[in-house]
Amino acid sequence: MIRGIxxxxxxxxxxxxxxxxxxxxxxxxxxxxxxxxxRIPVFEKTELYVRSLGDATDLVEKEMYTxxxxxxxxxxxxxxxxxxxxxxxxxxxxxxxxxxxxxxxIGPMFRHERPQAGRFRQFHQFGVESVGNAHPDADIEVIxxxxxYFSALHLPGLVLEINSLGESSDRQEYxxxxxxxxxxxxxxxCGNCQRRIHTNPLRILDCKxxxxxxxxxxxxxxxxxxxxxxxxxxDHVLRGLRLLGIPYTINPCxxxxxxxxxxxxxxxxxxxxxxxxxxxxxxxxxGLFQTLGGPPTPAVGFAIGLERVILALPESALxxxxxWVFIASFGEKGREAGLxxxxxxxxxxxxxxxxxxxxxxxxxxxxxxxxxxxxxxxxGDDEVAGNRITLRNMxxxxxxxxxxxxxxxxxxxxxx
RNA sequence: GUGGGUGUAGCUCAGUUGGUUAGAGCGCCGGAUUGUGGAUCCGGAGGUCGCGGGUUCAAUUCCCGUCACUCACCCCA
Numbered sequence: 001m002i003r004g005i006x007x008x009x010x011x012x013x014x015x016x017x018x019x020x021x022x023x024x025x026x027x028x029x030x031x032x033x034x035x036x037x038x039r040i041p042v043f044e045k046t047e048l049y050v051r052s053l054g055d056a057t058d059l060v061e062k063e064m065y066t067x068x069x070x071x072x073x074x075x076x077x078x079x080x081x082x083x084x085x086x087x088x089x090x091x092x093x094x095x096x097x098x099x100x101x102x103x104x105x106i107g108p109m110f111r112h113e114r115p116q117a118g119r120f121r122q123f124h125q126f127g128v129e130s131v132g133n134a135h136p137d138a139d140i141e142v143i144x145x146x147x148x149y150f151s152a153l154h155l156p157g158l159v160l161e162i163n164s165l166g167e168s169s170d171r172q173e174y175x176x177x178x179x180x181x182x183x184x185x186x187x188x189x190c191g192n193c194q195r196r197i198h199t200n201p202l203r204i205l206d207c208k209x210x211x212x213x214x215x216x217x218x219x220x221x222x223x224x225x226x227x228x229x230x231x232x233x234x235d236h237v238l239r240g241l242r243l244l245g246i247p248y249t250i251n252p253c254x255x256x257x258x259x260x261x262x263x264x265x266x267x268x269x270x271x272x273x274x275x276x277x278x279x280x281x282x283x284x285x286x287g288l289f290q291t292l293g294g295p296p297t298p299a300v301g302f303a304i305g306l307e308r309v310i311l312a313l314p315e316s317a318l319x320x321x322x323x324w325v326f327i328a329s330f331g332e333k334g335r336e337a338g339l340x341x342x343x344x345x346x347x348x349x350x351x352x353x354x355x356x357x358x359x360x361x362x363x364x365x366x367x368x369x370x371x372x373x374x375x376x377x378x379x380g381d382d383e384v385a386g387n388r389i390t391l392r393n394m395x396x397x398x399x400x401x402x403x404x405x406x407x408x409x410x411x412x413x414x415x416x
Numbered sequence: 417g418u419g420g421g422u423g424u425a426g427c428u429c430a431g432u433u434g435g436u437u438a439g440a441g442c443g444c445c446g447g448a449u450u451g452u453g454g455a456u457c458c459g460g461a462g463g464u465c466g467c468g469g470g471u472u473c474a475a476u477u478c479c480c481g482u483c484a485c486u487c488a489c490c491c492c493a
Contacts, residue, residue, distance in 0.1 A: 003484080006484085058490075058492080059491080059492075062491090063491080063492085080492095080493085109493080111491095111492075111493095113490095113491075114417080114488095114489095116487060116489095117486085117488090118493080119491095119492075119493085123493070124493095125493060127493095192490070203491095208489090208490090258492095267493095274487085274488095275489085276491095276492070276493080278492065278493055279493065280493065281492085281493065302493095303493060304493065305492085305493030306493085307493080308493060309493090330451080331451095360451075361451045361452055362451080362452065362453075363453095364452090365454095366452095366454080367453085368453065370453085370454090373453095376452090376453085378451080378452075380451065382451075390452095392452080392453090394453075394454095397452090399452090
Protein backbone atom coordinates (compact mmCIF):
# COMPACT_ATOMS: atom_id res chain seq x y z
CA MET A 1 0.00 0.00 0.00
CA ILE A 2 1.24 3.46 -0.82
CA ARG A 3 0.74 5.70 2.15
CA GLY A 4 0.37 9.45 2.33
CA ILE A 5 3.34 11.62 3.27
CA UNK A 6 4.29 12.08 6.90
CA UNK A 7 2.60 15.14 8.38
CA UNK A 8 0.36 15.57 5.33
CA UNK A 9 -3.27 14.92 6.19
CA UNK A 10 -6.40 14.07 4.27
CA UNK A 11 -9.40 16.15 5.19
CA UNK A 12 -12.15 13.53 5.10
CA UNK A 13 -15.86 14.30 4.60
CA UNK A 14 -16.63 14.05 8.31
CA UNK A 15 -14.27 16.97 8.98
CA UNK A 16 -15.58 19.16 6.19
CA UNK A 17 -18.28 20.93 8.24
CA UNK A 18 -15.56 22.34 10.49
CA UNK A 19 -13.49 23.46 7.54
CA UNK A 20 -16.49 24.99 5.85
CA UNK A 21 -17.38 27.15 8.82
CA UNK A 22 -13.80 28.30 9.44
CA UNK A 23 -13.32 29.21 5.80
CA UNK A 24 -16.73 30.82 5.37
CA UNK A 25 -16.19 32.93 8.45
CA UNK A 26 -12.78 33.99 7.13
CA UNK A 27 -14.27 35.09 3.81
CA UNK A 28 -17.26 36.81 5.40
CA UNK A 29 -15.31 38.76 8.01
CA UNK A 30 -12.54 39.72 5.59
CA UNK A 31 -15.18 41.14 3.26
CA UNK A 32 -16.87 42.92 6.14
CA UNK A 33 -13.54 44.59 6.94
CA UNK A 34 -13.00 45.59 3.30
CA UNK A 35 -10.34 43.02 2.42
CA UNK A 36 -10.14 41.38 -1.00
CA UNK A 37 -9.10 37.82 -1.72
CA UNK A 38 -5.87 37.14 -3.58
CA ARG A 39 -4.71 33.75 -4.81
CA ILE A 40 -1.00 33.32 -5.18
CA PRO A 41 1.06 30.30 -6.25
CA VAL A 42 1.99 27.55 -3.81
CA PHE A 43 5.58 27.69 -4.97
CA GLU A 44 8.05 30.42 -5.79
CA LYS A 45 11.73 30.88 -6.38
CA THR A 46 13.60 29.93 -3.23
CA GLU A 47 15.32 33.29 -3.19
CA LEU A 48 12.01 35.03 -2.44
CA TYR A 49 11.67 33.27 0.90
CA VAL A 50 15.33 33.47 1.81
CA ARG A 51 15.35 37.21 1.19
CA SER A 52 12.09 37.98 2.98
CA LEU A 53 12.22 35.62 5.95
CA GLY A 54 15.93 35.99 6.67
CA ASP A 55 18.62 33.43 6.00
CA ALA A 56 19.38 32.80 9.67
CA THR A 57 15.82 31.84 10.57
CA ASP A 58 15.00 28.22 11.39
CA LEU A 59 12.35 28.28 8.72
CA VAL A 60 14.87 28.98 5.98
CA GLU A 61 17.72 26.98 7.47
CA LYS A 62 15.94 23.69 7.87
CA GLU A 63 12.21 23.73 7.25
CA MET A 64 11.68 24.55 3.59
CA TYR A 65 10.61 22.12 0.89
CA THR A 66 13.14 23.11 -1.74
CA UNK A 67 13.81 21.40 -5.07
CA UNK A 68 15.39 22.12 -8.43
CA UNK A 69 13.41 22.91 -11.52
CA UNK A 70 14.57 21.28 -14.75
CA UNK A 71 16.72 24.24 -15.63
CA UNK A 72 18.34 24.19 -12.21
CA UNK A 73 16.36 27.07 -10.69
CA UNK A 74 15.80 26.49 -7.01
CA UNK A 75 12.11 26.48 -6.15
CA UNK A 76 10.37 26.20 -2.78
CA UNK A 77 6.87 25.25 -1.66
CA UNK A 78 5.58 28.30 0.17
CA UNK A 79 6.22 28.13 3.93
CA UNK A 80 4.05 31.22 4.55
CA UNK A 81 1.96 33.68 2.58
CA UNK A 82 3.30 37.18 3.11
CA UNK A 83 6.34 36.93 0.85
CA UNK A 84 4.26 35.77 -2.09
CA UNK A 85 1.62 38.44 -1.59
CA UNK A 86 4.26 41.17 -1.44
CA UNK A 87 5.93 39.79 -4.56
CA UNK A 88 2.61 39.76 -6.40
CA UNK A 89 1.77 43.24 -5.16
CA UNK A 90 5.00 44.66 -6.54
CA UNK A 91 5.05 42.61 -9.73
CA UNK A 92 1.40 43.21 -10.69
CA UNK A 93 1.37 46.89 -9.78
CA UNK A 94 -1.50 46.41 -7.35
CA UNK A 95 -0.67 49.74 -5.78
CA UNK A 96 -2.50 51.32 -8.71
CA UNK A 97 -5.73 49.54 -7.76
CA UNK A 98 -7.26 51.06 -4.64
CA UNK A 99 -9.28 47.89 -4.08
CA UNK A 100 -6.14 45.76 -3.91
CA UNK A 101 -4.41 47.27 -0.92
CA UNK A 102 -6.21 45.17 1.64
CA UNK A 103 -5.70 41.56 0.75
CA UNK A 104 -6.43 38.18 2.27
CA UNK A 105 -5.63 34.60 1.33
CA ILE A 106 -6.54 31.10 2.42
CA GLY A 107 -4.51 28.09 1.42
CA PRO A 108 -1.93 25.41 2.14
CA MET A 109 1.60 26.09 3.38
CA PHE A 110 4.50 23.64 3.64
CA ARG A 111 7.18 23.24 6.26
CA HIS A 112 9.46 20.27 6.78
CA GLU A 113 9.06 19.83 10.54
CA ARG A 114 8.48 16.83 12.78
CA PRO A 115 4.73 16.63 13.06
CA GLN A 116 3.00 16.78 16.43
CA ALA A 117 -0.30 18.01 17.85
CA GLY A 118 -1.30 21.11 15.87
CA ARG A 119 1.71 20.95 13.57
CA PHE A 120 1.82 19.44 10.11
CA ARG A 121 4.02 19.50 7.05
CA GLN A 122 1.16 20.68 4.91
CA PHE A 123 -1.11 23.00 6.85
CA HIS A 124 -3.46 25.83 6.02
CA GLN A 125 -3.38 29.49 6.80
CA PHE A 126 -5.83 32.32 6.59
CA GLY A 127 -3.87 35.55 6.40
CA VAL A 128 -4.42 39.21 5.66
CA GLU A 129 -2.07 41.94 4.50
CA SER A 130 -2.98 45.61 4.75
CA VAL A 131 -0.60 47.37 2.38
CA GLY A 132 0.36 51.00 1.99
CA ASN A 133 -0.87 52.47 5.24
CA ALA A 134 1.64 53.41 7.94
CA HIS A 135 -1.03 54.72 10.29
CA PRO A 136 -1.53 52.76 13.51
CA ASP A 137 -5.22 52.58 12.65
CA ALA A 138 -4.22 49.96 10.09
CA ASP A 139 -2.63 47.90 12.88
CA ILE A 140 -5.80 48.25 14.93
CA GLU A 141 -7.94 47.15 12.02
CA VAL A 142 -5.88 44.04 11.38
CA ILE A 143 -5.73 43.02 15.03
CA UNK A 144 -9.46 43.64 15.34
CA UNK A 145 -10.19 41.37 12.40
CA UNK A 146 -7.98 38.71 13.94
CA UNK A 147 -9.78 38.94 17.26
CA UNK A 148 -13.28 39.13 15.78
CA TYR A 149 -12.55 36.07 13.67
CA PHE A 150 -11.76 33.96 16.71
CA SER A 151 -14.74 35.39 18.58
CA ALA A 152 -17.09 34.58 15.71
CA LEU A 153 -15.96 30.95 15.94
CA HIS A 154 -16.37 30.91 19.74
CA LEU A 155 -12.83 29.71 20.36
CA PRO A 156 -12.17 29.30 24.09
CA GLY A 157 -9.16 30.31 26.17
CA LEU A 158 -7.65 33.00 23.95
CA VAL A 159 -4.95 35.46 24.96
CA LEU A 160 -3.71 38.33 22.78
CA GLU A 161 -0.15 39.41 23.45
CA ILE A 162 1.32 42.48 21.85
CA ASN A 163 4.66 44.22 21.68
CA SER A 164 6.54 46.83 19.69
CA LEU A 165 9.93 46.06 18.20
CA GLY A 166 10.51 49.68 17.20
CA GLU A 167 12.00 50.78 13.94
CA SER A 168 15.15 49.14 12.71
CA SER A 169 17.36 51.94 14.09
CA ASP A 170 15.78 51.55 17.54
CA ARG A 171 16.12 47.85 17.30
CA GLN A 172 19.75 47.97 16.28
CA GLU A 173 20.57 50.16 19.21
CA TYR A 174 18.64 47.89 21.51
CA UNK A 175 20.39 44.82 20.12
CA UNK A 176 23.76 46.44 20.75
CA UNK A 177 22.82 47.14 24.36
CA UNK A 178 21.30 43.70 24.80
CA UNK A 179 24.33 41.92 23.40
CA UNK A 180 26.68 43.84 25.64
CA UNK A 181 24.39 42.99 28.56
CA UNK A 182 24.87 39.33 27.67
CA UNK A 183 28.63 39.66 27.45
CA UNK A 184 30.24 37.32 29.94
CA UNK A 185 26.93 35.58 30.55
CA UNK A 186 27.35 33.19 27.62
CA UNK A 187 27.86 30.13 29.83
CA UNK A 188 24.47 30.83 31.34
CA UNK A 189 22.69 30.46 28.00
CA CYS A 190 21.61 27.31 26.16
CA GLY A 191 23.74 26.27 23.19
CA ASN A 192 21.14 27.52 20.79
CA CYS A 193 21.12 30.96 22.36
CA GLN A 194 24.90 31.16 22.45
CA ARG A 195 24.73 30.86 18.69
CA ARG A 196 21.87 33.34 18.49
CA ILE A 197 23.97 36.08 20.05
CA HIS A 198 25.61 36.33 16.65
CA THR A 199 22.77 35.33 14.34
CA ASN A 200 19.52 36.55 15.88
CA PRO A 201 19.94 37.98 19.40
CA LEU A 202 16.29 39.04 19.79
CA ARG A 203 15.17 35.45 19.76
CA ILE A 204 17.02 34.88 23.02
CA LEU A 205 14.28 36.97 24.62
CA ASP A 206 11.59 34.37 24.06
CA CYS A 207 13.71 31.26 24.46
CA LYS A 208 11.81 28.87 26.71
CA UNK A 209 14.85 27.24 28.31
CA UNK A 210 14.62 28.13 32.04
CA UNK A 211 18.34 28.94 32.24
CA UNK A 212 17.99 31.51 29.47
CA UNK A 213 14.86 33.03 30.97
CA UNK A 214 16.74 33.50 34.23
CA UNK A 215 19.76 35.02 32.53
CA UNK A 216 17.65 37.43 30.53
CA UNK A 217 15.61 38.54 33.52
CA UNK A 218 17.48 41.71 34.32
CA UNK A 219 18.03 42.66 30.69
CA UNK A 220 16.94 46.06 29.42
CA UNK A 221 13.52 46.01 27.76
CA UNK A 222 13.06 46.97 24.15
CA UNK A 223 10.24 49.27 25.20
CA UNK A 224 12.80 51.65 26.70
CA UNK A 225 14.48 52.00 23.33
CA UNK A 226 11.48 53.02 21.28
CA UNK A 227 11.85 56.36 19.62
CA UNK A 228 9.20 58.99 20.28
CA UNK A 229 7.22 58.26 17.07
CA UNK A 230 7.39 54.51 17.69
CA UNK A 231 6.15 54.93 21.23
CA UNK A 232 3.28 57.07 19.97
CA UNK A 233 2.46 54.52 17.30
CA UNK A 234 2.35 51.76 19.90
CA ASP A 235 0.27 53.84 22.32
CA HIS A 236 -2.20 54.65 19.57
CA VAL A 237 -2.64 50.97 18.77
CA LEU A 238 -3.19 50.08 22.43
CA ARG A 239 -5.69 52.93 22.84
CA GLY A 240 -7.62 51.71 19.82
CA LEU A 241 -7.78 48.16 21.19
CA ARG A 242 -9.09 49.43 24.50
CA LEU A 243 -11.68 51.55 22.70
CA LEU A 244 -12.91 48.45 20.85
CA GLY A 245 -12.89 46.30 23.95
CA ILE A 246 -10.21 43.91 22.73
CA PRO A 247 -8.29 42.54 25.71
CA TYR A 248 -4.52 42.40 25.37
CA THR A 249 -1.38 41.78 27.39
CA ILE A 250 1.84 43.61 26.67
CA ASN A 251 4.72 41.16 26.42
CA PRO A 252 8.11 42.85 25.96
CA CYS A 253 9.66 39.47 25.15
CA UNK A 254 7.34 38.78 22.23
CA UNK A 255 9.64 38.54 19.23
CA UNK A 256 8.52 37.12 15.94
CA UNK A 257 10.58 34.41 14.31
CA UNK A 258 10.77 36.06 10.92
CA UNK A 259 13.15 38.89 10.13
CA UNK A 260 10.74 41.18 8.36
CA UNK A 261 8.76 42.36 11.36
CA UNK A 262 9.10 45.83 12.93
CA UNK A 263 7.01 48.05 15.19
CA UNK A 264 3.83 46.29 16.24
CA UNK A 265 3.94 42.52 16.70
CA UNK A 266 1.23 40.36 18.21
CA UNK A 267 0.30 36.77 18.83
CA UNK A 268 -2.86 35.01 19.93
CA UNK A 269 -2.48 31.77 21.85
CA UNK A 270 -5.16 29.29 22.78
CA UNK A 271 -5.04 27.36 26.04
CA UNK A 272 -6.84 24.28 24.75
CA UNK A 273 -4.23 23.50 22.10
CA UNK A 274 -1.38 21.83 23.95
CA UNK A 275 2.25 22.61 23.24
CA UNK A 276 1.76 24.34 19.89
CA UNK A 277 -0.62 26.94 21.23
CA UNK A 278 0.01 29.89 18.91
CA UNK A 279 -3.11 30.06 16.79
CA UNK A 280 -2.55 33.35 15.00
CA UNK A 281 0.20 35.93 14.85
CA UNK A 282 1.43 38.87 12.86
CA UNK A 283 2.79 42.36 12.88
CA UNK A 284 4.03 45.27 10.87
CA UNK A 285 6.66 44.74 8.18
CA UNK A 286 7.39 48.14 6.68
CA GLY A 287 10.81 47.13 5.37
CA LEU A 288 9.89 44.03 3.41
CA PHE A 289 8.93 45.76 0.17
CA GLN A 290 12.35 47.31 -0.16
CA THR A 291 14.01 44.04 0.76
CA LEU A 292 12.24 42.52 -2.21
CA GLY A 293 13.17 45.33 -4.57
CA GLY A 294 9.95 47.32 -4.39
CA PRO A 295 9.35 50.91 -3.37
CA PRO A 296 9.21 51.68 0.36
CA THR A 297 5.74 50.57 1.38
CA PRO A 298 4.36 50.14 4.89
CA ALA A 299 2.28 47.07 5.61
CA VAL A 300 0.77 45.06 8.45
CA GLY A 301 -0.78 41.62 8.51
CA PHE A 302 -1.40 38.37 10.31
CA ALA A 303 -1.58 34.64 9.63
CA ILE A 304 -3.82 32.10 11.33
CA GLY A 305 -3.22 28.33 11.43
CA LEU A 306 -6.51 26.77 10.39
CA GLU A 307 -5.72 23.28 11.67
CA ARG A 308 -5.23 24.83 15.10
CA VAL A 309 -8.48 26.76 14.78
CA ILE A 310 -10.24 23.52 13.98
CA LEU A 311 -8.63 21.75 16.94
CA ALA A 312 -10.01 24.45 19.22
CA LEU A 313 -13.37 24.80 17.48
CA PRO A 314 -16.27 23.95 19.81
CA GLU A 315 -19.21 21.91 18.55
CA SER A 316 -21.45 24.90 19.17
CA ALA A 317 -19.73 26.75 16.33
CA LEU A 318 -21.02 24.25 13.79
CA UNK A 319 -24.13 25.29 11.89
CA UNK A 320 -27.15 23.05 11.56
CA UNK A 321 -26.92 21.07 8.33
CA UNK A 322 -29.34 22.11 5.61
CA UNK A 323 -32.61 20.18 5.48
CA TRP A 324 -32.90 17.73 2.64
CA VAL A 325 -35.16 15.10 1.13
CA PHE A 326 -34.69 11.39 0.74
CA ILE A 327 -36.71 9.79 -2.02
CA ALA A 328 -38.03 6.42 -0.92
CA SER A 329 -39.41 5.08 -4.15
CA PHE A 330 -40.11 1.41 -4.77
CA GLY A 331 -41.95 -0.80 -7.19
CA GLU A 332 -41.57 -0.44 -10.92
CA LYS A 333 -43.81 2.61 -11.37
CA GLY A 334 -42.71 4.14 -8.09
CA ARG A 335 -39.01 3.98 -8.97
CA GLU A 336 -39.65 5.65 -12.29
CA ALA A 337 -41.62 8.47 -10.68
CA GLY A 338 -38.96 8.75 -7.97
CA LEU A 339 -36.24 9.17 -10.54
CA UNK A 340 -37.87 12.15 -12.15
CA UNK A 341 -38.87 13.72 -8.83
CA UNK A 342 -35.25 13.41 -7.69
CA UNK A 343 -34.12 15.16 -10.83
CA UNK A 344 -36.58 18.03 -10.63
CA UNK A 345 -35.68 18.74 -7.00
CA UNK A 346 -32.01 18.77 -7.84
CA UNK A 347 -32.65 21.10 -10.73
CA UNK A 348 -33.98 23.53 -8.11
CA UNK A 349 -30.72 23.06 -6.15
CA UNK A 350 -32.56 21.32 -3.35
CA UNK A 351 -30.50 18.52 -1.86
CA UNK A 352 -32.25 15.28 -2.71
CA UNK A 353 -30.87 11.77 -2.60
CA UNK A 354 -31.89 8.14 -2.42
CA UNK A 355 -30.44 4.69 -1.92
CA UNK A 356 -30.54 2.56 -5.05
CA UNK A 357 -29.56 -0.48 -3.05
CA UNK A 358 -32.60 -0.49 -0.77
CA UNK A 359 -35.78 -1.78 -2.34
CA UNK A 360 -38.40 -2.07 0.37
CA UNK A 361 -39.96 0.83 2.26
CA UNK A 362 -38.42 -0.48 5.46
CA UNK A 363 -34.87 -0.53 4.19
CA UNK A 364 -35.37 2.77 2.42
CA UNK A 365 -36.51 4.45 5.63
CA UNK A 366 -33.65 2.93 7.57
CA UNK A 367 -31.24 4.21 4.99
CA UNK A 368 -32.85 7.67 5.12
CA UNK A 369 -32.51 7.67 8.88
CA UNK A 370 -28.87 6.74 8.80
CA UNK A 371 -28.11 9.38 6.23
CA UNK A 372 -29.82 11.96 8.43
CA UNK A 373 -32.61 12.96 6.04
CA UNK A 374 -34.98 15.66 7.27
CA UNK A 375 -37.82 14.55 5.01
CA UNK A 376 -38.65 11.39 3.12
CA UNK A 377 -40.83 11.18 0.05
CA UNK A 378 -42.74 7.90 0.06
CA UNK A 379 -43.50 6.93 -3.49
CA GLY A 380 -44.64 3.40 -4.28
CA ASP A 381 -46.88 1.99 -6.96
CA ASP A 382 -49.95 2.85 -4.83
CA GLU A 383 -48.99 6.52 -4.79
CA VAL A 384 -48.39 6.56 -8.51
CA ALA A 385 -51.78 4.97 -9.08
CA GLY A 386 -53.39 7.60 -6.85
CA ASN A 387 -51.31 10.36 -8.45
CA ARG A 388 -49.87 11.55 -5.11
CA ILE A 389 -46.80 11.36 -2.90
CA THR A 390 -46.43 11.22 0.88
CA LEU A 391 -43.94 13.55 2.52
CA ARG A 392 -42.76 12.31 5.91
CA ASN A 393 -41.05 14.58 8.42
CA MET A 394 -38.41 12.34 9.99
CA UNK A 395 -38.32 14.24 13.26
CA UNK A 396 -42.03 14.77 13.99
CA UNK A 397 -43.15 11.72 11.95
CA UNK A 398 -45.93 13.85 10.47
CA UNK A 399 -46.98 12.82 6.98
CA UNK A 400 -48.78 14.95 4.41
CA UNK A 401 -49.75 14.10 0.85
CA UNK A 402 -49.30 16.19 -2.26
CA UNK A 403 -50.40 15.63 -5.84
CA UNK A 404 -47.62 13.94 -7.76
CA UNK A 405 -47.74 16.51 -10.54
CA UNK A 406 -46.96 19.43 -8.22
CA UNK A 407 -44.92 17.53 -5.62
CA UNK A 408 -41.61 19.06 -6.60
CA UNK A 409 -42.82 22.63 -6.14
CA UNK A 410 -44.53 21.76 -2.86
CA UNK A 411 -41.35 20.18 -1.45
CA UNK A 412 -39.15 23.05 -2.58
CA UNK A 413 -41.57 25.38 -0.84
CA UNK A 414 -41.53 23.28 2.30
CA UNK A 415 -37.73 23.35 2.56
CA UNK A 416 -37.24 27.04 2.02
C1' G B 417 17.51 16.81 14.00
C1' U B 418 16.71 14.78 19.56
C1' G B 419 13.81 12.07 23.28
C1' G B 420 9.42 9.27 25.30
C1' G B 421 4.93 6.34 24.29
C1' U B 422 2.12 3.06 21.12
C1' G B 423 1.45 -0.65 16.92
C1' U B 424 -4.18 -6.91 17.55
C1' A B 425 -11.11 -6.20 12.96
C1' G B 426 -13.31 0.03 9.57
C1' C B 427 -12.98 2.61 14.92
C1' U B 428 -11.92 2.16 20.47
C1' C B 429 -9.42 -1.49 22.97
C1' A B 430 -9.10 -6.57 25.74
C1' G B 431 -5.99 -10.88 25.62
C1' U B 432 -2.29 -14.90 25.82
C1' U B 433 2.87 -16.29 33.08
C1' G B 434 4.89 -18.86 25.00
C1' G B 435 0.44 -23.88 23.40
C1' U B 436 -5.26 -26.11 19.23
C1' U B 437 -10.35 -22.57 15.41
C1' A B 438 -7.31 -14.54 18.63
C1' G B 439 -11.98 -11.79 21.52
C1' A B 440 -15.50 -7.56 23.09
C1' G B 441 -18.01 -2.92 22.26
C1' C B 442 -19.24 0.42 18.44
C1' G B 443 -19.84 0.56 13.17
C1' C B 444 -21.19 -2.19 8.63
C1' C B 445 -24.44 -6.06 6.00
C1' G B 446 -28.75 -9.25 6.60
C1' G B 447 -33.12 -11.21 9.27
C1' A B 448 -37.42 -11.04 13.12
C1' U B 449 -44.30 -12.91 7.37
C1' U B 450 -48.09 -8.24 3.98
C1' G B 451 -45.85 -0.66 2.59
C1' U B 452 -43.13 2.99 7.67
C1' G B 453 -36.70 4.56 10.33
C1' G B 454 -34.17 5.06 15.32
C1' A B 455 -35.04 0.56 20.30
C1' U B 456 -34.53 -4.75 21.24
C1' C B 457 -33.28 -9.70 19.75
C1' C B 458 -30.86 -13.09 16.25
C1' G B 459 -27.33 -13.98 12.45
C1' G B 460 -23.15 -12.57 9.09
C1' A B 461 -18.85 -10.50 6.86
C1' G B 462 -14.19 -8.54 8.31
C1' G B 463 -7.63 -9.73 11.32
C1' U B 464 -0.45 -11.57 7.20
C1' C B 465 -1.76 -9.67 15.82
C1' G B 466 3.01 -3.19 11.70
C1' C B 467 7.27 -5.53 8.93
C1' G B 468 11.96 -8.49 9.04
C1' G B 469 15.11 -11.58 11.69
C1' G B 470 16.49 -14.45 16.23
C1' U B 471 15.51 -17.93 20.53
C1' U B 472 12.09 -22.29 20.90
C1' C B 473 9.09 -28.54 19.61
C1' A B 474 5.88 -24.09 19.35
C1' A B 475 6.01 -16.68 19.06
C1' U B 476 0.56 -12.23 18.57
C1' U B 477 3.26 -13.11 23.48
C1' C B 478 10.38 -13.20 24.81
C1' C B 479 14.94 -10.72 22.29
C1' C B 480 17.10 -7.62 18.29
C1' G B 481 16.39 -4.57 14.20
C1' U B 482 13.24 -1.71 11.19
C1' C B 483 9.05 1.14 9.74
C1' A B 484 4.73 3.76 10.98
C1' C B 485 1.79 6.58 14.18
C1' U B 486 1.78 9.76 18.36
C1' C B 487 3.35 13.23 22.16
C1' A B 488 7.22 16.42 23.64
C1' C B 489 11.95 19.34 22.70
C1' C B 490 13.75 22.90 18.94
C1' C B 491 10.83 26.23 16.24
C1' C B 492 6.36 27.88 14.52
C1' A B 493 0.45 29.04 12.67
